[in-house]
Amino acid sequence: MNEPRQTLYGVIGEFDSPNALMAAARKVREAGYEHFDSFAPFPIPGLSEAMGLHYGLKGWKHNLVPQLTLLGGVGGGLTGFFFQYWVNVMAYPLNIAGRPLNSWPAFIPVTFELTVLGASTFAVFGMLALNKLPQPHCPLFTVPRFKRATNDGFFLCIEATDKKFSLSDATKFLEGIGAKFVTEVRDED
């Protein structure tokens, strides 16, 4: 079969256990590859560290979700409270049951709810955005065995965009660290 206009995406290999995948990932990183990714049907503890992904401030490059959540929460809360303040004290001050115009204790529930709302929406949509989802189309889906990535397969893929990537080296390297079914991934139209 010959596809003239096919672009190379990377090389993918399969491993038979979470631990194998973790070890492999560590090796790939030590080998100096940066644009690579590993795939598993469930989150494997330690895999992130193995791939050199960090949490917290240190890992903001890899994971901005906590910061976004904080932002959403603070934003929601402030909007919540000051909107109520504006309505009751500035927009249309009314004597309601002789309660103070700025009855701040009564404004707390709404403030709280909006805080949570803001934070959680930011968390979720932030996560999706950072993961570049939705992305229904991905070159990896052309690899027949890759279906098992959402079932019981453990994969590692070195991407062509990596600067020290070359098809032959990468393939060899993967086979060298015990990957099975090493195949190149090509994006087809």
Place this chain on the structure above:
Amino acid sequence: MSDHEHKYGIVRSGFASTNPEDPDNHPPTAEERELREYPLDIAAANAKAKSGTGKQYWRSIEELAGDPHFEDLLHREFPRAASEWDESVDRRGFLKLLGASMALAGMAGCGRPPEQHIVPYVKQPDGLILGKPQQYATVMPFGADAVGVLVESHEGRPTKIEGNPDHPSSLGATDAFAQAAILDLYDPDRAKTPTEAGDIRTWAMFQQAAQDLATAQKSVNGAGMRILTGTITSPVLAAQIEYVLKFFPQAKWHQWEPAISDGAREGAKLAFGRYVNTVCRVEKANVILSLDADFMANGPGHTRYMKDFYKRRNLTGPNDEMNRLYAVEPTPSVTGSAADHRLPLRASEIELFARAIAAKLDLGGSATLSKDAERFADAVAKDLQKNRGASLVVAGEQQSAEVHALAHVINAALGNAGATVYYTEPVEANPVNHAESLHELAADIHKSKVDLLLILGGNPVYDAPRDWAFSEFEQKLKKVHTVVHVSSHYNETSEFSRWHIPETHFLETWGDARAFDGTYSVIQPLIAPLYQARSAFEVLAAFTDKPGVTSYDALREHVKTVLGAGDAEKNWRKSLNDGLVAGTALAPLPVSAKFSPASLPPAKAHNADEFEFIFRPDPTIYDGRFANNGWLQELAKPITKITWDNAALVSPVTAQKLGIGRTIASRGGEHGQVRSSVVDIELSNGKVSAAAWVVPGQADGVVVLPLGYGRKNAGETGTNKGFNAYAVRGSNALWATTGGKVTVTNDEYPIACTQFHHNVEGRKIVSSASLEEYKKNPNFAHEKDETPPNGLTLYQNFEELGYYKHYKWAMAIDLTKCNGCNACVVACQSENNIPVVGKDQVMRGREMHWIRIDRYYESGLETEKDDDSEIPALANPPTYFQPVPCQQCENAPCEQVCPVGATTHSAEGLNDMVYNRCIGTRYCSNNCPYKVRRFNFLRFQDWETPSLKLMRNPEVTVRSRGVMEKCTYCVQRINNVRIESEKDNGGVGREIRDGEIVTACEQACPSEAIVFGNANDPNSRVSKLREKVNPRAYNMLGELNARPRTTYLGAVRNLNSDLEKA
């Protein structure tokens, strides 16, 4: 004139110039002419009426016949009255939009309102300012009295009836009947056109027929002609009758009033040897003894008497004195419940009691009483003695001639005659013994002597005694060749009449009447007859040689004789403006009682364990004439709090003896529905089944049968409600009888009772004390008050934000002065467009009255556990009435919980309710400690019936379904007065004077128990009744710190120490 300017800018102009009889614009308008010229299709009209395909409500044959000309006229709803300000029309449109289309569209705003039209006058009546209501003076004829009223008119639509301060029988106050009369005018069930044997006829046709009948009678000098009327106090009408009788020398005039006994008349004869009219000066009496007299709620001048009575109960401070009222009566009445001392006695024992009093005053005669009664009589006699010339004994309308005679002699002996009571020529045009009069008529009919019977008003088929020839009055009537019945509705009697002529409402016709003291009063119409109605006068005229003569002409003619010298036209206008002719009250008669109690035959012994059955006019629908009046039907009876029904009333002991049971239905419950045993009552004259009802304070062994219910043909509202007490009422026992049988059945009947629980559960709801206690401790009402001090709050001080600065509206209600007469409730309903919801909804606890009157018994136990232990406590418990409108709390619990801010506080301290913002969560009602909020659970307002639209007060929003509503302190009146005051002095404005704003309830209240005003003005009447100023003032449930603007003043009773001890 000027003395009434202050009624929120209403110019009380002398003349209802929007009405056609007014000579100024009398010539028939074009459409009238057109209609008359238009050929009538009577056949079509009849067909439609019969087949029922015709309109539900129609004003005239033309309309029913579907005359196109008429149709488009009708759409403009009374062209002459129509104007752009007929709010009800476009308000209806708006609410329809809210209700219907938005419901379907599912969201607001889609579909914009349709175009509306402005329909201005063609020729605007003089003196009418568009958008400004006018008030006209007139009188409401009622029994042997005429109640002076001022009627508010919006562009020719009478909308509200209020008391006429100038009129002796009103002095500015009214009773519930007068307030509700406006609904009778617009009652869609009124007869709309003359009929002959049920077929529609025109007035002209009747006139023709009348003339034929007249000629027939003329030939026999009217030997076969009879006229039956109620009590007539109208000189003009009386003159007309006299004229007819002259015209037909052998014709006879009979009278029958079902709810008023001949006792008063015959008693006068017994005492003075002639008929006289008794007028009391209640305000002059220190001690009053009521012998089964409900003089504050029934009988001539009752409104005036109530006002006078409470003039003597103004307690500004502990040093003030009060009059004292003793009541001896078989069943609790409004008057009796307000009494300081009350003794339940069988109706038949009242006479004994009167004899005893006479005896104790050494007037001869003697009587043996029970121990309690004896003690009571002793105390009363002593008290009367102490107050010679300043005491008063009143005998009840339903009491026998003897009791009345005894009352007269006692008053005479005490020197009260001329002081607290005086006698005049009868107010009635022709006083006769009604029972005899009717009996005579019946006999004549029986002997087939009668072939033309004119029944002017009244409903004898329904309310005549069952015995004599009346056993089948219907059948008898058939014997009469021609019966002509004139009445507002096509009722039971009309069915048996050949001709029925719709009678005009007193707001539709010219006429006159004498008040209880004889004052000559003028009836002027505020609107042209809504239907093809005629006054009794005009019907009579049809039989004379002057058929065309109108009431107006006759009145003008007669008034000449009444009006004094001077410019006739000017005097005439003045009398219209005042609603009466000054100085026409009848002069006192120099009569002396020539009657000795000793001369009375020995009292017939009665058997104490025999039941006594007594008949009374119903407190809200009277003798049945108001049966089709929704406001009065839904009005809770003062004592029993029953609506929409009457019931056989018995005392707790009797109920226990009979084994009468009742269960509180869980739908509605204490505030709505109680299922009560049905009893079969068998009297000599018949048998009737009635729901039984237990009334604390009623004499044991007495069964009260309220009249006026069980109508078979009263109209949509009144037909088949309650049981017909007339069905067992015979001429031998018109008011009381014994020897009947009561059997309790297993059936239960659901009664719509708006307040069943009668115990305050030891809560701070009603405060009361005796006069001595009050003098000893003036602060009894609020000393145990737990209201937190004003400063004690974390809340913002709204005065600083400019609230309550200028005006601070407040209301004070004096419980000493409330006897639960209900006038305020109906006044409020009329003023605020409050809908009637019907028995079913009342039974679900959804009645809409903005002001309710709670009735509590002292030391009653929990009613809802059927516990005999409470029976002694309820034998004769002191009764308290508490009107409860919105309390307008400063820290209103309702406001805080409204999610949309539909109820907020105004700068003047009103608890505003914005209907168009309300979405109906009902949270406010839940959170209202006083439960004064009312909710439109369904679409309670009638938006179809055209006549009811005319009745609405355009100053008040008509509420849609799903909206909360409540008392607003009549904010529309406040605003109108404020606007007028602010416009004064060339826009600079002035302060509102105290008393310038009068709420509807305050206005109606005869005892002036309700006072409204500005609490910021230390000199306003209300300020003097508020906390810290008046010692009796207290807040209902003050401990909740809702800070109500409505304060109550503790109830004080002037007890007689002799009766207190032991």
Place this chain on the structure above:
Amino acid sequence: MAQIFHRSTNFIARFSLFSAIFLAGLALTGILALARSPYFTRQNISREQPVQFSHKHHVGDDGIDCRFCHTSVENSATAGIPPTKTCMNCHSVLFNNAGYLEPVRESFRTDQSIQWVKVHRLGDFAYFNHSIHVSKGVGCSTCHGAVNQMPLIFQANTLLMQWCLDCHRNPEAVLRPLDQVYNMDWKAPDDQAKIGHDFAVERKIRSTVELTSCSTCHR
């Protein structure tokens, strides 16, 4: 094997996510705008009337005072629509056989009212009172616009509650000398802020809390 989704779906998916949120917002603003649009408020829309009565002619050209026809404006909640009689007072002489006045004459002849189409319309739950406004120095043109230039009358303002509130919160901005109330051409002077304030003081205009209380307009 073939992909389930074409590459383009990536863009489509992301774009549709955003546009969904965006469209929702747009729709909401649309509704809010519509509620304020002349379609609902009927602002600036003149209507076909039984008689094409021109305020421009009567007020602008003939200089007839407002109160000549709207007689109750100073005493009543309503300014009052003149009865046919008022028209006839002049038109029985002037243009007394002009065709376009036939409806007026017919009304007078047959005693049937002319049915004008209502132009200025408030909710029936809003109780506006003309007399208090004019007597406190709020000019006709403040709410009704330059009527003297309207061949056919139309509603110059939105009459939305928000619009009422603007004025009730700051009446100083519109108060005039009392003799200028019926002057259609009156323009606020530069020192309106000052004189407005003075008027408010001398005419005892109620405070904002009072003027913005619900029961001021709703009953």
Place this chain on the structure above:
Amino acid sequence: MSEGPVNSPEIRRLPRVLEPGYNYASVTDKIASIVLTRPVSLGWLAGFTLSFTILMVLLGSIAWLIIKGVGIWGINIPIGWGFAIVNFVWWIGIGHAGTLISAILFLLNQQWRTSINRFAEAMTLFAVACAAVFPGIHVGRPWMAFYMFPYPSTMGVWPQFRSPLIWDVFAVSTYGTVSALFWFVGLIPDLATLRDRATNKAAQIIYGMLAMGWRGSARHWHRYQSAYLLLAGLATPLVLSVHTVVSFDFAVGIVPGWHTTIFPPYFVAGAIYSGFAMVLTIAIPLRKAYGLEDFITMRHLENMAKVMLATGLIVAYGYFMEFFLALYSGNKFDVFLVQQRLHGPYSGYYFALILCNILTPQLLWFQKVRTNVAALFVMSLVINLGMWLERFVIVVISLTRDFVPGAWGRYQPTFWDYSTFIGTMGLFVSLLFLFVRGLPAISIAEMRELVAHTSEEHE
């Protein structure tokens, strides 16, 4: 999870959270097959038809309500709130278990949550949906209910933020949104699994779109996990706040029987109580119908029973405190009210509620009962009923006898009250039926984790 030494007889061995012998593929298979391969059973059809019919009853009732008005219900003055509010509180309460299980147990790292959290969350969503029906329709003018939302109106007026009902609007809508997000985020990996296992194109496309191209990338998992953790952290206080706010509807009012500070904690406890009862009511038939006994083991049932016992005791404490506070405070209205509870016209309801909510659950002290599936099922129903009665007692009965004796009344529901209530159950069950057919009722990805975990244990 720390367990005693294997086979040590003296220590009762806890039942496993996952029966042995499963690997990644078999777990995936078992759960995914319910959705993908298993044919529609007759039982499912029958059940769905029935519940859908009941749902139509709900729609009918609502239509009639909008045509006639809330007057078709039994409410009146003084009892302004009836079934509608009772049902609202009841459903919201039920809606608490899901998020609680997913969030709090997740934070507490309880493995036994894994196989029940998915449908518990679904149940939460559906319960909230049922609850959300009522605030809208119980108002007098439903077409005006949008006044409760803060939008720039032409009237220049805004919602009244001091009203607990407005707090409700925000609390419930937030809770609904967050629960939905939480649920969906959890679903993404499983949706991907279904996408990749689906054989027909339509399924592939639908699940594909929902999965948004998830492919188990470690970099995705990396962010995914922190997002999920944060959501759990946010949902925990939220779930507590929601029923607190609902309880404010009453606690903020001055009505005796409403106005008490004990409400928030005891409402929350009650919510969890009824929530777990409902989870049991659903879990027991579910595991039976789809043979999931290995995943939803006795261990799960027993733990849930323990939670019910604990929360049940808190609720009991709440009831007791109501009495204590009333008597201790000496407030005559409160004292009167608690007496009414015992011998007022509605005492029957109160004793029934004590029986259902306090006495019956005491059986859960016995392990025999805790491990008896049938008993647990019956008990869960009893507790659901009891919690409904509790709300009825609080909402309605407090209103029948408040401050002014002259205005006392009573309440009786009408046909339409019942039809609306039953109708919402139709809605609830219909949604459940669709859910079990359309989506994995148990989180596959998390089960795989469990497999990994346990296999390590047994290695």
